Amino acid sequence: MTLTPSLTGRTRTPRTARRSARPRRARGTWARRAPLLPALVFMIVVTQLPFVGTVAISFMRWNALDPDDRAFTGLRNYQEAVTDPESRSALLTTVTLTVTVVLVSLVLGLALALLLDRRFRGRGIVRTLLITPFLVVPVASALLWKHALYNATYGLINGSLTWLWSLFGSDDPPQPDWLSSLPLLSVEASLIWQWTPFMMLILLAGLQSRPLDAVEAARVDGASTWQVFRYLTFPHLRRYLELAALLGGIYVVQNFDAVFTLTGGGLDTANLPYAVYETFYQAHDYGQASAEGVLVVLCSLLVGSFALRTVSTLLREETR
């Protein structure tokens, strides 16, 4: 689009005119770029430069408790971060947590979206009920799960168990301490509760954008519900599934609130963002915290490159 006028200009105009055309063209491109620049410069300054700083600090020995002992140490911090059993377990926890939460919420979200895609009485109300978990502030929901639901002595889960058991005349109900016996699962459950509505909303929008005439034609031709889902709905839904999974993944990988509030990183539930926070906030080891931060980035780049590829197909389809 930018090329066409200049190309035609070059073939027609004599040399003198071409010389004067060049600054005008340059001015044209800069006029196009100008509205973009503030946002671009802002992002580079606020996100890229600090990361460069992190990379630089990651090669240094620097503990805030001993600020004068600052020196270049090469890859020492990385060596420590990789060999440290706590960082390794944080890496494993991040992977398990993200994969479990994203997959389970995706499946639940799909089931709920399929349920909500049909007409029934009070559909709007049910949709509102279902998205509520996503609208509770994450820290608030983590506090709610920790104290009002999981608490071993007066939490709602154990309270309901007592009540259920007493219905059958038993006064010896199981009263597990959920957060200490199943710490990671407890964190995952609260996150799944929070992220299922997100998946459902995107998948429901996908379902509702599906061409209905094809579905009706298939129905008339005698296709079963399963066949309609397998050959029409699912292929259409695929990119929505990918989009939901990847966007959800980006947010869950970086989750801090739930781990921080529910378990305080204890009992092997510390994920990488929490580990970085702890090294920085409690151990004051700036060098090591930075090395861990760089590792987090490398991990999310793995997820991110897949995400970018998916989103790029979306973008290509749109521009076509």
Add this chain to the structure above:
Amino acid sequence: MAATLAPRTTAPRAPYGPGAAARRRRGALGLLAWLCGVVFFLPVAWMVLTSLHGESDAATNPPSLAAPLTLQGYREFFGASTGVSPWPPLINSLSASLLSTLLVLVLSIPAAYALSIKPVRKWTDVMFFFLSTKMLPAVAGLLPVYLIARDTGLLDNIALLVVLYTSMNLPIAVWMMRSFLAEVPVEILEAASIDGAGLPTVLARIVAPVVAPGIAATSLICFIFSWNELLFARVLTGVVAGTAPVFLTGFVTSQGLFLAKVCAAAVCVSLPVLVAGFAAQDKLVQGLSLGAVK
């Protein structure tokens, strides 16, 4: 699987006939949907109910559903016994979220214009640069930001949070606004400029009506994400600029009962997001999918 399922749905059932069977099945699925909705809503309902109970009624096993209702938890949230007012953190959160949303709009709308209506060359590359910054976890730049803020005296200052929240939301906003601006009919824009309409007229008459819902969706998402943020607020603020989520974490005490109080606080802090989200459910979907879903 398809073969076994097909006869079941098409075969008439003797006493009811196919119509009745389908209607019953639809009714059952509707009931299931209601059940799921109630299950997902239950923790929130429990939070609200607990916030209205007295502390000793809130911490019983089995739960006392019919305990007398009281506003004591809310009075505690507003500092009845401690004298600590929740308004400074709430106002901090509100100003950080609103100001950063405003800044995001100011930066993202021109950028989206340069990525859709009069696109720069290689505009897709620019789009991916914006998105890739979202993949960069917040913790990765935390330390340099902290050190710079400490040395420039910006620690415990709302302005710092505004800048960081803007960087957190700007990529999403650029993507969303571009997808809305891409729907502005370019032929009409060209026709208008040939007819001598100036840029302000074009923006007000043609661009604004198409883009206004997009601005609403973008603002909603940016507001929610800024309001919810905890990590930066926790590390970079203290007593002066502490936000509502940070304030909320301080409600858990090691002694005594605090459940009703915490639930009341959680309800109050979540209320703005709940209201905004309920009021604009369709905008929420557009925003969450970066404008890919409309």
